[in-house]
Amino acid sequence: MGFLDHIWLGIVAVFSADPVLTIAGIPISITITMVFSGFLGGIVVGATPGLGGPFAMAVSLPILVSIFGFDVDAMLPVLGFLIGIMKGATLGGAVPAILFNTPGTPDSLLTTFDGYPMTRNGQSGKALRVAHFSSVSGDSVSDIVLIVGAPFLAVFVERFLDFPEKAALIILSLAFIAAVVGANVWKGLLAALMGLFFAYVSTGQDNYPRLSLGIEELGNGFPVISAVLGVLIIGEVFKALEDMWREMREKAEIAEIEQSGDNKLHWADIRRILPFIGISASIGTMIGALPGIGSTLAATLGYATGRKFYKGDGNFGDGLPEGVASTEAANSAVSGANLIPVLSLGIPGNVAAVFIVLATETISGFNPGPDVFRLIPNQVNPEMVIAFGLFTMMIFANVLNWTLGGVFMRATGIMVKVPKQRLLPIVLLLTLTAIYVQETNMFAIYVTLGFGFLGYLMRKLDISVLPFVIAFILANRLEESMRQAFDATGSNPWFLFQSPIAVAFILLAIGVTVFFARNQKALG
Amino acid sequence: MTLKTAKKVLVSAALGVAAVGLTAGSAAAEWKPKGPINFMIAFTAGGGADTQARLIASELEKRKGWKIIPSNVTGKGGAVLARKIKDQPNDGTTIGMAVNQTFGYNMLATKNPGYGIKDFSYITTTAGSQMGVYAKTEKGWKTWDDVVKAAKGKTLKIGVMGQKLTDIAFLLGQKHGVKFNIVVLRGGRAVLNAINAGDVDVGFGAGIQNKAVRAGTLVQFLSAEDKRVKVSPNAPTLAELGIPFRGGSKFLVFGPKGIPADAQAEIAKAIADVLNDKSTKAADFVGKAFGGPQLFTGPALEKQIEDGIKESQALLKASS
Numbered sequence: 001m002g003f004l005d006h007i008w009l010g011i012v013a014v015f016s017a018d019p020v021l022t023i024a025g026i027p028i029s030i031t032i033t034m035v036f037s038g039f040l041g042g043i044v045v046g047a048t049p050g051l052g053g054p055f056a057m058a059v060s061l062p063i064l065v066s067i068f069g070f071d072v073d074a075m076l077p078v079l080g081f082l083i084g085i086m087k088g089a090t091l092g093g094a095v096p097a098i099l100f101n102t103p104g105t106p107d108s109l110l111t112t113f114d115g116y117p118m119t120r121n122g123q124s125g126k127a128l129r130v131a132h133f134s135s136v137s138g139d140s141v142s143d144i145v146l147i148v149g150a151p152f153l154a155v156f157v158e159r160f161l162d163f164p165e166k167a168a169l170i171i172l173s174l175a176f177i178a179a180v181v182g183a184n185v186w187k188g189l190l191a192a193l194m195g196l197f198f199a200y201v202s203t204g205q206d207n208y209p210r211l212s213l214g215i216e217e218l219g220n221g222f223p224v225i226s227a228v229l230g231v232l233i234i235g236e237v238f239k240a241l242e243d244m245w246r247e248m249r250e251k252a253e254i255a256e257i258e259q260s261g262d263n264k265l266h267w268a269d270i271r272r273i274l275p276f277i278g279i280s281a282s283i284g285t286m287i288g289a290l291p292g293i294g295s296t297l298a299a300t301l302g303y304a305t306g307r308k309f310y311k312g313d314g315n316f317g318d319g320l321p322e323g324v325a326s327t328e329a330a331n332s333a334v335s336g337a338n339l340i341p342v343l344s345l346g347i348p349g350n351v352a353a354v355f356i357v358l359a360t361e362t363i364s365g366f367n368p369g370p371d372v373f374r375l376i377p378n379q380v381n382p383e384m385v386i387a388f389g390l391f392t393m394m395i396f397a398n399v400l401n402w403t404l405g406g407v408f409m410r411a412t413g414i415m416v417k418v419p420k421q422r423l424l425p426i427v428l429l430l431t432l433t434a435i436y437v438q439e440t441n442m443f444a445i446y447v448t449l450g451f452g453f454l455g456y457l458m459r460k461l462d463i464s465v466l467p468f469v470i471a472f473i474l475a476n477r478l479e480e481s482m483r484q485a486f487d488a489t490g491s492n493p494w495f496l497f498q499s500p501i502a503v504a505f506i507l508l509a510i511g512v513t514v515f516f517a518r519n520q521k522a523l524g
Numbered sequence: 525m526t527l528k529t530a531k532k533v534l535v536s537a538a539l540g541v542a543a544v545g546l547t548a549g550s551a552a553a554e555w556k557p558k559g560p561i562n563f564m565i566a567f568t569a570g571g572g573a574d575t576q577a578r579l580i581a582s583e584l585e586k587r588k589g590w591k592i593i594p595s596n597v598t599g600k601g602g603a604v605l606a607r608k609i610k611d612q613p614n615d616g617t618t619i620g621m622a623v624n625q626t627f628g629y630n631m632l633a634t635k636n637p638g639y640g641i642k643d644f645s646y647i648t649t650t651a652g653s654q655m656g657v658y659a660k661t662e663k664g665w666k667t668w669d670d671v672v673k674a675a676k677g678k679t680l681k682i683g684v685m686g687q688k689l690t691d692i693a694f695l696l697g698q699k700h701g702v703k704f705n706i707v708v709l710r711g712g713r714a715v716l717n718a719i720n721a722g723d724v725d726v727g728f729g730a731g732i733q734n735k736a737v738r739a740g741t742l743v744q745f746l747s748a749e750d751k752r753v754k755v756s757p758n759a760p761t762l763a764e765l766g767i768p769f770r771g772g773s774k775f776l777v778f779g780p781k782g783i784p785a786d787a788q789a790e791i792a793k794a795i796a797d798v799l800n801d802k803s804t805k806a807a808d809f810v811g812k813a814f815g816g817p818q819l820f821t822g823p824a825l826e827k828q829i830e831d832g833i834k835e836s837q838a839l840l841k842a843s844s
Contacts (some may be wrong), residue, residue: 070568070570070574071572071575072570163707163723164722205708206634207601207603207630207634207637207687208603208636209600209604214822216607216608219599220597220599220600220604221599362569363570364568364569364571367713370721371717374720375740376720376736377734379735379740433830480709480710484707484708484709486808487705487706488705489705490679490703490705
C-alpha cells in the first residue's frame with residue numbers, strides 16, 4: 001500500500017463513512033456534518049468578543065467524546081468538529097473588529113486598525129469581504145504547506161532520530177516555547193517547569209503513585225482535561241471577572257454606522273491586496289510551523305511588513321484594504337502550519353493544536369508523531385489513513401470557507417451585543433459541565449477550580465500559561481523518551497551528548513533561551 | 525433506515541424480549557444483582573482490553589437483564605483499580621477487570637501496593653495474551669540462536685512493555701551470556717512501532733505482531749506463554765530454553781473479598797456463556813484479538829493466582 005492508496009482511503013473515510021442524512025439523494029457522512037457544524041459554531045464563537053476558538057474547542061471536546069466514544073471511529077468526526085471550529089473562529093474574529101472596533105480574538109486586534117476606519121467610511125461590507133478573502137487565502141496556503149510538508153518531515157524524523165535525539169527535540173521545543181511566548185524568558189521557563197511538575201504527579205514507570213501525598217484520587221495523576229481547561233479557560237474567566245469588577249464596565253453604547261460606500265470586492269481590489277496576502281501568508285505559515293509563537297505575533301509581523309511594502313496613497317491605519325488583508329492573511333495562515341509539528345513530531349505549538357493532541361490522546365487509534373506516515377508492507381497503516389482524513393477535512397473546511405464563510409461571517413455582527421456579565425457565567429458553567437461529562441466525578445471539578453486559581457495567579461503575575469499547558473502535555477513523553485534513551489544507550493548518563501544531532505538540539509535549546517533572555521528588553 | 529432493516533431490528537428486538545422472558549421464567553432461584561453493577565475497567569478507554577470488557581458488559585445486559593455501568597479506572601498496571609475496588613460493597617454490584625499480573629508481579633514489585641491478594645474475590649478469567657519475542661524479517665534472523673549470535677557481535681536493543689518483561693529480558697541475556705539494552709516502551713503498539721522504525725532490534729508483543737508474523741514481514745522467535753503461541757508453532761517457549769517464567773497475562777474479572785459464592789458463580793457462568801457463544805460480538809472480538817476465550821474460575825483460578833505469586837517471587841529473586 002503506497003501513499004496514494006492511503007490518501008484515497010482517507011478521502012473515502014471522510015466522505016462515505018456513517019452517513020447521517022441525505023441531501024438531494026447524496027448521503028452526507030457524519031464527519032462532513034461535524035466539520036460543517038464546527039465551522040458554523042466557530043464563526044459565531046469567533047465573532048463573540050470574550051470567546052474564541054480555543055474556548056469552543058475546550059468545551060466541545062469532552063462533550064464530543066461522551067457522544068462519540070473512545071473508539072477509533074470517533075476520531076474523524078471529533079477532529080472534524082475541532083478543525084471546523086478552528087477555521088470558523090479565525091474568520092469570525094474579524095467581524096467585531098471591523099464593525100465595532102472590538103477584536104473578537106486577540107489576533108484580530110490589528111484588524112481593527114484598518115477595518116474599523118473602513119466601517120467609518122461606510123465600507124464595512126468591503127472590509128468584511130477583504131477580511132474573508134485574505135483569511136481564506138492565507139489559510140489555504142498554510143494548509144497546502146502542511147499537507148505537502150508534514151509527511152516528509154515525519155519520514156525524515158523517523159529515519160534520522162533515535163531515542164536520544166527525540167528526547168533532545170522535546171527539550172528544544174519546550175525551551176523554544178518558554179522563551180518566545182510572553183514577555184519574560186524566565187517566567188516562561190518557570191511556567192514550563194510548573195507544567196512538568198504537576199504532570200509528574202503519579203505518573204512514571206513505578207507502580208506506586210509518586211508525589212500524590214497518599215491521596216487516592218490522585219492515583220492516576222491530575223486529570224489532563226482538568227489541568228488544561230482550568231489554567232486556560234477558568235483562569236481566564238477569573239481574571240475577566242476581576243477586570244469587570246474593577247472597571248464596573250464603562251457603559252459605552254455600541255453605535256452602528258450607516259453604510260453607504262462601495263461595498264463590493266472588485267477584481268481591481270483583489271489585484272491590489274494579493275501581494276499583501278502573499279507576503280502575510282508566507283509569514284504566517286513560517287511562524288505557524290514553529291511551536292509556541294502563535295497567531296498574534298504572525299498578525300503583528302504581517303501588518304508591519306505590509307505597512308513597509310505599501311507604496312500607494314494614504315497610510316496603514318486610515319482604513320486601507322491592504323491593512324486588513326495583511327493582518328487577516330497572516331493570522332489565518334498560522335492554523336494549518338501549526339499542525340506540522342503536531343503531525344510530524346507530536347508536539348503541539350499553540351492552544352488550538354493542544355486540543356487536537358488532547359483529542360487524539362483521549363480517543364484511541366491515532367497517535368500523532370513520526371509513526372503516522374510509515375508505510376507498512378502489504379498492510380494499511382490506519383493512522384496514516386486518519387492523517388489523510390484530517391487533511392481532507394481541512395480542505396473541505398476551506399471549501400466551506402470559500403463558499404459559505406463570507407455569507408455566514410457577515411451575519412454574525414449581532415454577536416458583539418452579547419453582554420460580558422452574562423457570557424462569563426455561561427462559560428464557567430459550560431466548562432465545568434464539560435469536564436464533569438468526561439470525568440464523572442467531583443474531584444475533577446475541584447482540581448479544575450484549583451488549576452483555574454493557578455491560571456488566575458499566573459495571569460496576575462504576567463506569567464504566560466501556554467508553556468505550562470504544553471509542558472503538561474509533553475511531560476510524560478519527555479520522561480519516557482529520556483528513560484528510553486537512557487535504556488537504549490546501555491544506561492549511559494551522557495545519552496544526550498552522544499550524537500551530533502542531539503548535541504545540536506541541546507545547544508539550540510540553550511542558545512534560544514540565552515538569545516531571548518538577552519534581547520528581551522530590546523524586543524519588549 | 526430502510527424498511528427492511530427496520531423490520532429486522534423489530535424482529536430481533538422481539539426475539540430478544542422473548543429470550544429474556546424465557547430465562548427469567550426458567551431460573552427463578554438464580555442470583556440477581558440488587559441494583560446496577562459498577563464494572564470498572566483497568567484499561568484505557570478504546571483499547572483492545574477495554575473493548576473486550578465493554579462488549580461483554582453489553583451482552584450481559586442483553587442476556588441477563590442486569591444493568592451494567594462500565595467505567596475506566598486506569599493506571600499502574602491495575603493497582604489503582606485494585607485499591608479502589610478493595611473497599612467497595614461485596615454483594616456483586618461492584619466488579620472490575622484487570623490482568624492476573626495486578627495480583628502477582630505488579631503487586632510484589634511495588635513497595636507499598638496498598639492491597640494484597642486476600643483482599644479480593646476472583647471471579648473468572650476471560651482471555652489471555654499471545655506473548656512472544658519477534659523482530660523484522662529483514663534482519664535475517666530465523667531462530668532465537670541467530671539473535672543470540674548477533675547479540676554476541678554487538679549489543680542489541682530489546683523493546684519491552686513493563687517491568688516484568690524487563691526482568692525476563694534480563695534473564696534471557698544472562699542465560700546466553702550476552703547483554704541486551706532493554707528499552708521500556710508504553711504498550712505493545714509502541715514496541716511494534718520501535719521495531720519498524722529500527723529504534724529497537726527485538727521486541728516483546730502480546731499478539732499485536734501476529735498479523736505481520738503471518739504475512740512474513742516479522743518473524744517470531746520465542747513464546748513467553750505456557751505453551752507455544754499459535755501463530756509460530758516452531759518458536760520454543762521460555763521454559764524450553766530453561767527460563768521457567770511466563771511473560772504473558774490473562775484478563776481477570778474480580779471484586780472485593782467476600783462476594784457470595786452464588787453471585788460469583790452466576791457472574792462467571794454468564795460471562796462464560798457470552799464468550800462461548802460464537803455468535804456474540806464479544807466472542808468474535810476475543811477470538812480475533814486474543815485467540816479465543818480462556819475461562820478459569822473457582823479453585824483452578826485461585827491456584828493460578830497462587831502460582832503466579834510464587835513465580836513472580838522467583839522471578840524477582842532471579843533477576844535481582
